[in-house]
Amino acid sequence: MLARVIEAHGIATTSISLVREHTEKLRPPRALFVPFPFGHALGRPNDPELQHRVLTAALDLLAAPAGPVLADLPEDAEPGDETPAPVQASAVPTAGGVTGDAVAETKDVLRAHARWLADNDGRTIFGLSGIPVDRFPEVVDTLQRFAAGGDGNVSGRPADVPLPAFIRWAADDLKSLYWESCLLARPNVTGTDVARWFWGETAAGQVLRRVRDRLDASDDPAWKAAAFGVAR
Amino acid sequence: MPRLDRLPEASRKAVLGLPVKVNDTAPFVRPARPLAACRVALVTTAGLHRRADRPFTPGEQGYRVIPSSTPAADIVQSHTSIGFDRTAILRDLNVTFPIERLRELAGDRVIGGLAPNHYSFMGALRDVATLEGESGPDVARRLRDDGAEVALLTPT
Numbered sequence: 271m272l273a274r275v276i277e278a279h280g281i282a283t284t285s286i287s288l289v290r291e292h293t294e295k296l297r298p299p300r301a302l303f304v305p306f307p308f309g310h311a312l313g314r315p316n317d318p319e320l321q322h323r324v325l326t327a328a329l330d331l332l333a334a335p336a337g338p339v340l341a342d343l344p345e346d347a348e349p350g351d352e353t354p355a356p357v358q359a360s361a362v363p364t365a366g367g368v369t370g371d372a373v374a375e376t377k378d379v380l381r382a383h384a385r386w387l388a389d390n391d392g393r394t395i396f397g398l399s400g401i402p403v404d405r406f407p408e409v410v411d412t413l414q415r416f417a418a419g420g421d422g423n424v425s426g427r428p429a430d431v432p433l434p435a436f437i438r439w440a441a442d443d444l445k446s447l448y449w450e451s452c453l454l455a456r457p458n459v460t461g462t463d464v465a466r467w468f469w470g471e472t473a474a475g476q477v478l479r480r481v482r483d484r485l486d487a488s489d490d491p492a493w494k495a496a497a498f499g500v501a502r
Numbered sequence: 503m504p505r506l507d508r509l510p511e512a513s514r515k516a517v518l519g520l521p522v523k524v525n526d527t528a529p530f531v532r533p534a535r536p537l538a539a540c541r542v543a544l545v546t547t548a549g550l551h552r553r554a555d556r557p558f559t560p561g562e563q564g565y566r567v568i569p570s571s572t573p574a575a576d577i578v579q580s581h582t583s584i585g586f587d588r589t590a591i592l593r594d595l596n597v598t599f600p601i602e603r604l605r606e607l608a609g610d611r612v613i614g615g616l617a618p619n620h621y622s623f624m625g626a627l628r629d630v631a632t633l634e635g636e637s638g639p640d641v642a643r644r645l646r647d648d649g650a651e652v653a654l655l656t657p658t
Contacts, residue, residue, distance in 0.1 A: 276645060
């Protein structure tokens with residue numbers, strides 16, 4: 271749809287499509303269907319050769335004399351490129367209960383995360399809440415208190431961000447720190463296994479489960495929406 | 503994939519449940535110049551933005567500008583969903599936003615260069631009326647003003 275709007279303004283577009291069934295209906299001017307899972311439009315991370323083959327195939331469509339054009343990437347996904355079943359907190363049991371100290375655990379994760387940053391040219395998906403990374407032990411403490419009825423306020427929270435949005439983004443940031451530190455420790459780990467580890471074995475995962483429960487118990491739709499986001 | 507027959511049942515239902523407009527034709531313009539002379543912009547629906555920008559809220563139909571000069575380390579994603587595996591973009595931004603691959607193509611003179619700005623929208627939108635009527639055309643005009651001749655659209 272967006273491609274059609276841009277093309278109608280005189281700019282040639284080419285799109286990567288992950289859902290052929292939708293693209294067949296929408297008919298963007300030019301689209302390359304790729305056989306990869308969601309989150310993998312260009313193929314696989316850290317595989318520049320494959321990414322270039324996808325890019326070249328998408329850009330080649332610009333030579334077509336007329337459209338719409340829907341082409342298929344002339345290669346198939348490899349075994350292991352399947353989209354795994356979604357994993358959210360409610361789908362992961364906590365074997366025997368998790369009793370660790372979430373604040374101390376987060377401090378350990380921050381030490382691992384510093385190495386992740388050093389190894390990845392500073393690249394991190396962390397940074398939605400506006401609270402700097404070194405204050406996250408305090409954020410975790412605030413989230414724990416919030417789950418138990420506290421006000422959830424953290425100094426430095428952007429003034430125009432409502433509390434449920436802030437809690438959602440702080441939870442996303444916390445998950446980013448744990449996810450990336452897990453990728454550092456286990457470079458070949460799958461997304462499914464990271465989710466199972468976080469929700470099943472970490473103290474922070476249990477804090478977020480309780481935060482979710484408090485948000486979800488509210489009648490306020492904004493709180494309920496944040497609850498939905500926090501626990502997955 | 504996700505070839506739909508390879509998706510887990512819950513994901514397949516979620517995807518097929520999204521409203522999709524059916525069109526019979528498409529607007530179509532040929533690039534004015536050979537690709538090797540065209541400036542290329544990225545337009546993504548992956549909910550990416552600069553760290554200093556306000557994150558997207560679910561369902562938001564606005565957009566964020568990502569200048570070409572933005573270091574990869576300053577780009578974050580506020581679209582999170584159990585519908586896709588986040589570890590891919592954590593490992594490599596280019597898997598969704600192939601900015602470094604485009605720079606390589608510009609270096610090899612396959613494309614003329616990168617446009618000065620790229621644009622990003624939120625993913626998984628159900629209501630796209632504002633995007634179609636306001637924010638989409640706004641981005642199209644900005645692309646034109648930027649001198650972009652080709653836009654590559656990437657989903658998440």
